[in-house]
Amino acid sequence: MRRLIFITTVPVTLSAFLLPFARHFRTQGIQIDAMAQGISTSSECVEAFDRVWEVKWSRNPLAPRNFLQAPRVVREVVEREAYGLVHVHTPVAALVTRYALRGLRNRGRLKVVYTAHGFHFYQGGNVVKNAIFLGLEKLAGYWTDYLIVINREDERAAKRYRIVPPNRVRYMPGIGIDLSKYSPRKVQEAEVERVRAELGLKSNQPLFLIIAEFTTDKRHRDAVLAFACTSHPTAHLAFVGTGAQIAKIKTLVQKLGITDRVHFLGFRHDIPALIRASITTVMPSIREGLPRSVMESLSLEVPVIGTDIRGTRDLLQGGCGLLVPVGDVAALTRAMTWILDHPEEARNMGKLGRQQMAAYDLRHIIAQHEALYAEAMEKDHHTFS
Template sequence: MNKLLIVATIPITLSSFFTYITRHLQAKGWRVDGMAAGISSDSKCLELFDRVWDVDWSRNPLKPQNLMVAPQQIREVFAKQEYDIVNVTTPVAAFVTRYALNDLRKQGRVKVIYTAQGFHFYNGGPIIRNSVFLGLEKLAAPWTDYLVVVNREDEESAKRHLIKPEQVRYIPGTGLNVGRFNRHAIPEAEIVQLRQELGLLPETPLFLSVAEFIKRKHPQDVLRAFARLARKEACLAFAGNGPLMPQMQQLASQLGIQNQVRFLGLRQDIPTLMRTAVATVLASDREGLPNCVMESLCMETPAIGTDIRGTRDLLEGGSGLLFTVGDIEELAAAMALILDNPEAARIIAQRGRERITNYEVPQILKQYEALYTEAISQPEFATASAF
């Protein structure tokens, strides 16, 4: 029996991103375990994995336990279980686990795969921040057998700065559930009910932003662009929570658009919201591969996003509308185009749906299964080395 351990800093990452991969491999006779801080009290992970393992680390990379306690715990688990592959993700878990298992990896006892959901260094990022995180990735690169990236910019960076090109794999995400995000599966009655809940007339155009209220998501840009749009007949809804929400509610009032904006908090009906919207908007300055954009494309709802890695991969070539980070005028113009050119919006939505095919679950599962099979079948694979 092949044995795989998937490791993340916190449990929700595992249940959110690796459910399809885990279920697929289990159905093929693999044993798949999970490791994260507090995972033994997470009901979703307990149901998902064959076994789960707690590890005492913190999302704060400066906490001493990350290197003083966690590595020994990881080695103890491995000594009992002898996994064929350890697939790590998220920064703290990826760094600490690779450090802990490097000697075993060099002995050929395990293959270590790092799935980078988006490097913390990126084109246009702050110089000091980029230098620090690039330095950490370079340090950990020799502890890695394969590096999985989810967007083209990270693929180029990995090959240029981190490890040998033949050890880099571009796999766009961990699988999009097209069954849930199916425009034609949303009953019209649900849309009518949602519009009533939001206080919208049947003809009211709705823009939707699905994102946390945090700095890098730039919710203030969405509000300012909507105010610049100056369309009294339109409405803007935010689905998500976060520390900036009270500040954004205040900004909406200052801009005089409070009656046109809905702050919905966390929602379980994202597909219905996207089906109701004329377009979705994501104003982030940094993403790996944004799920909300993929979901919007899958729902055949035009997406408007910043011209950054990940989002660019999804929307370039007419599959969506791109604007420069922080450019309120560009964003307002993109929103106006959606309202004023319904035929152009329809074509954009159609192209977006065609683009998303490569991100669907079956395609991703094939690529991960091929990678795992390759890793197991090449015990003498050359160790990674930083350039």
């Protein structure tokens, strides 16, 4: 039996994105394990993987402890369990793991695949930070067999800077979305009405929705300022998520006098119903890899207003949403107003989005991983799986 291990910084990455891969490969007779900090407390991960392993590291990629204890733990587990393939996700886990396994890899003991969920260097980013993170990626590229990128900007960057040899760069459109789950037909009208009733919305009151952690990179402030400038007093805005910046955003909402039309919903389990209850979702971020909430919205036939950045740009090409410059509150206001004034055209955008999501179907992405793993192990597809 071949053995594969996924390694991420924290278990939420595994539970949010990678459980379908674990379930699929286990049905193919492959032992698939996982490693992350705090993974033993995640019941979903414990159930989905054959074995789980704990490792301690910091989410700060430059923290000294990442290169003291963690590399030894990673190396000992991988060597003892004789994994043939290691697939790493998220920046800290990817950097530390590849550093830890460089010796084993050089001896031909295993293959290492890295999925970059959005490089920490990007167009428009801070010059100094871009240089640091590009340097780290180029260094770790020496310890990488295959690099998976999930948007076209990162694909061009990986090849331009030769992070790994170009023939070992693989573009895949994200980690996939289950179109059978995120489907308008799966969301009952009663669920939509329940959500709208919870928010106190009447039938003629449109809702904007933002699904994002409250961090400075997500630029919730821009959305609040733009929303306050729209000339539709019946419209409402709802935020799903938590984070360090939420208090500042609540204060801004109060200062603008729109508390009666803005809702902070925290963490939710009914995302599909919330999306279907909205006229559009909004993603005003400065940096993304391939935003999951945009994929979910388009899959549910709800258009998106997003900033013209990597990932979001890929998803909204072809007219299934509106792109605005990062930080341009006036442009964001115009986009929100256009959606309000053109409901029929907005609905058509959403339907187009559903069609475009076919390329991101989870089944296709799993098949691409199967093919890559087979290539990495120098076996044909059927032998590996």
